[in-house]
Amino acid sequence: MFTFYNLKKKLKSFRIKTFFILILIIYIIYIFREQLFINSPCSHLYNINSFSTCALSKNICNITILFDSYIAYRNCVIKYSSTQSDYVIFDAVNGLGNRILGLISVTTYALITNRVLLINWQPGDNHPVYFDDLFLPLSSFEKKIPYQYSLSRLTSLIKNRWINDIELNRYNSKIPQDWAFYFDREILCNKKLYNQSWFQKIGFYILNLFHRHVKWIRTDQYFIPLLTRNEQMRQNFVKIFQNGQVFVELARRLLKPVSKVNLIIEDFQKQYNFEKKNITIGVHMRSWSSNMIEYIEPFQKCIEHVIQNVTRSSKEEMKIYLYIISNTPQRRQKLENQLSKMYKNLEILKAFEPPKNSNVVEKMQYTLAELLILSKMHHLIITSKSTFGMVAQGLAGKGAWIVRQGAINEGQSIKSNLCQWESTSEPEYQIKGSFRDNDSCSQHGTFLPSIGERTIL
Structure with missing residues (x-):
């Protein structure tokens, strides 16, 4: 039997449904309002x-x-x-x-x-x-x-x-x-x-x-x-x-250095007017702990390996230019001194230092110039965990030699012969094995990259 109570109940249900339908319509209009x-x-x-x-x-x-x-x-x-x-x-x-x-x-x-x-x-x-x-x-x-x-x-x-x-x-x-x-x-x-x-x-x-x-x-x-x-x-x-x-193509279009940075690079190139046939090796060595400042063996061994590799087919002794960047000058100087004793045909390319009275902007402009000069070297040797080196490799658009030395294992024993070739120039900034190129996302989560050692291909 139909009663006033049933009518009131149906009206209430109708109003609720109408309210939600209106909310849905408003939301749809909001989402597609630009197209409409x-x-x-x-x-x-x-x-x-x-x-x-x-x-x-x-x-x-x-x-x-x-x-x-x-x-x-x-x-x-x-x-x-x-x-x-x-x-x-x-x-x-x-x-x-x-x-x-x-x-x-x-x-x-x-x-x-x-x-x-x-x-x-x-x-x-x-x-x-x-x-x-x-x-x-x-x-x-x-x-x-x-x-x-x-x-x-x-x-x-x-x-x-x-x-x-x-x-x-x-x-x-x-x-x-x-x-x-x-x-x-x-x-x-x-x-x-x-x-x-x-x-x-x-x-x-x-x-x-x-x-x-x-x-x-x-x-x-x-x-x-x-x-x-x-x-x-x-x-x-x-x-x-x-x-x-991807990286080098977009970086060339996005990152246009200011004139001061370009002038620093031009002055460097004028001072070291090396011929194209000569070998240039760029090295970026990053230190995270003070107790490792004197430790140069991994980089020295890697540089020796690269020199041997790139001069193997040459019958004549070729001029080698070495450009080293480090956040610890003592470590860089020790490495340069050691290599200068070993190779007579080696010339050290000194990075330009900002004037002593430079402000923070000028100092960062010199740092950017260092990064861009590093990317112009024929051969690159970089630290496994430093994004500075990753960017240099990405800007260069070519592979690099990776020294596995980072914040986690720097204070531990490091294998001095661990110098591996990475063929891709795309920056690898993730835990090895955490990314699967052919994987599609499941409904139970996905593997996303995180800060870690570089993936050596």
Whole structure:
């Protein structure tokens, strides 16, 4: 028998359903409002499909064409101060090498996701200068970074921390807890989404409402290998970047040194006007502990090995130039003295030192010049855990010899003959075996890179 109570109950149920349907419609309109209502004056220059379109194009399309289109789009968006465009802000942390690794990674992410790159590179940690103290701006239309503690940044950090905690606790994932960024699942996992509770999904939806247009990525990691977990994306990378050289291709376009840095490099090249046929060997030796300052054997053995290797086929004695960078001058001097006694045809290339009255900006400009000069050497020998050496190798676009000496094992016994060749120039900044190139993400977590020894190929 139909009663007033039943009618009231049905009306209440109807209102609840209607309320949730309206919320859903509002959310859908919010997500797709740009496509429905907004016609961006810049969208014809670069869009969400540009990366894959370039890779699949039957016409000539490479990273030069793609990047030029992206910069034109970026300039357009910043010029018109578009509030509807999607942005990604690179939040730089740690030292110079770490910051460059992170910047190249976030730039690649911006190219794939059609986000306008903004660089929040401020003094802090082990780095005392701003981005424009070392490099030219990407364009003349640079946008001022939103306030560091803006709502968009805070919601982004909350979301990132939440995801990290969920995956660490539920799936025993290898995501380091200090990472504060979130990768799009579609890129990482071939569109396989992780199982999440309704509470977690609603939480992410609400956070997306606040910061969908601005994503903060605070990282010093070179996470490019993660972006190739998706099979289609991996093929796109192969077609756009020649021989998989992502780092060097983007670094050449992004990192334009200021005039002072270029002058330091030019002065160095004028002083050492060595011929192309001569051998140049660049060495970067990093010390983490004071008790290792006198210990040069691993680097000495590696240099001897490289000299023997590169002069083996020569019938004549060739001139060898050696360029050594070290954060401990005593260690470098001891190594140089030892090698000078051993080889008569060896000349030491002295790195230019900043004047004694230099300020922090000038000192960092000399450091950047050292890094760029190191990358110009014919043969590289670098320390396994130093990002400075990794960046030099990435800029050089070629393999290097790796001396396994790092913060963890430096105080322990080190094998003096451990000098291994790494064929790839792509920076490897992860625990050996933690990344599987052909793996796709499962629903029970994924292996993500973390700071560790270099992967020797």
